[in-house]
Amino acid sequence: MPTESRTLTNEWQAFWLAVGFLTRIPMPVRINYSQQLMNQCSLYFPMVGLLLGMLYAGLFTLLSLAWSPLICVLLVLCFHLLITGAFHEDGLADSVDALGGGYTVEKRLEIMKDSRIGTYGTVALVMALALKAALLLDTSNIWLALLVVPCISRITPLLLMAFMPYVTDPEKSKSKPVAESFSRKRLLASCLFTALVALVFSLWLPGLWLAALTAIITIALLWGWYLQRQLGGYTGDTLGASVVFCELVLLLGI
Template identity: 90%
Template sequence: MPTEPRLMTNEWQAFWLAVGFLTRIPMPVHINYSQKLMNQCSLYFPLVGLFLGTLYAGLFALLSLAWSPLVCVLLVLCFHLFITGAFHEDGLADSVDALGGGYTVEKRLEIMKDSRIGTYGTVALVMALGLKAALLLDAKSIWLALLVMPAISRITPLLLMSFMPYVTDPDKSKSKPVAEGFSRKRLLASCVFTVLVAAIFSLWLPGLWLAALTAVVSVALLWGWYLQRQLGGYTGDALGASVVFCELVLLMGM
């Protein structure tokens, strides 16, 4: 069994590996990369989301000193797309292109691997970003929505990874190492963390916990069911799309 210092070192590296996987933020520590460490890093997706949410909320508060809420929200969304490399939005566009334009599983997977964006993906991306901005402006507390939304939404792909098979080419996938061998115990730890986030911030916005539960469960079940029917499982792009869907449903609940 690993000693406690070794275990802490592994977890510290797993956290920063999750940061590097989900964002463009440079990792300040040396990572002893391995398949196992890549498996472990998914535990920290909601924590990385909370870190991003802190940046978004802080930036919004700073920008609010000079500009209107609309301008501030749009600038925060630009910052989000930059710092994450539009990681999840790219997954949304690819997923919608594939599921809208493919008539067989093989064709859908082929379209999903294509780096070009089509009509379906473009429309989905524009509508998702526009709806996200509109819902943020309608939120009772914009800064709180920006803070908790990234953390809560990133539990959804973990649920899909835990209960569904992976169906794309592992040699060409970025998410396969994360999904392979995903531990249910680590999923439970991520769920507990997400529940705590929702419960704590419900003190500022009563009902947040219900909106969070509804968003995570409904997207995981409905999107997971649709993916199972259309693909027989999930892909990395589909996981990214699940984050965007969960954010939108959560914002509608808030």
């Protein structure tokens, strides 16, 4: 196979691998799984976020023909949890449980691996979902917020992976293959794509680009600093939490 054709095939597979990694959407193509392909797929996290945003915005528009905005937003959030398997929300709950209940790095990592949810995680999860629904209802254009927020927020974990060490057991983690040998060039491409999305949709949602920049930098710096102090780096769960935090800060800005 020619080099150019092979490269396009690898990128196509990397995109669908990213879809399969972040969602429960069935992959329509056969994936020739490899460590390198798993590393490459992280480039497409914001693009997968935009795909999810299109589904959320379309579903909200359809539901709004029959129900009030509150009911529509709650139904879209239910759909989000279903189609993503509550992937990032699970990371939020585990992270808060671990960071709130552990007094050493070892204990925090041990709690984070526990599949059971504790008081801290439950409270964080309920408040995050409630705040997300309230902020969406308070925006001037709900469907547009549903469209762009999932895309922009998924650049934050890439920044954490690029500039922080990985600190959990590589044999028991789903995110380790994505984080290993992270390409800064691919990070730049993801950032440019996210910036383009923010700039284009700022035409309909004034100030979006500034809210996006503020949310990404704020969460990357503050959450990254806190993780460095508490864990010495990041874990897969803390990456998921960063997405939820970035979504909330971005919605606050919008």
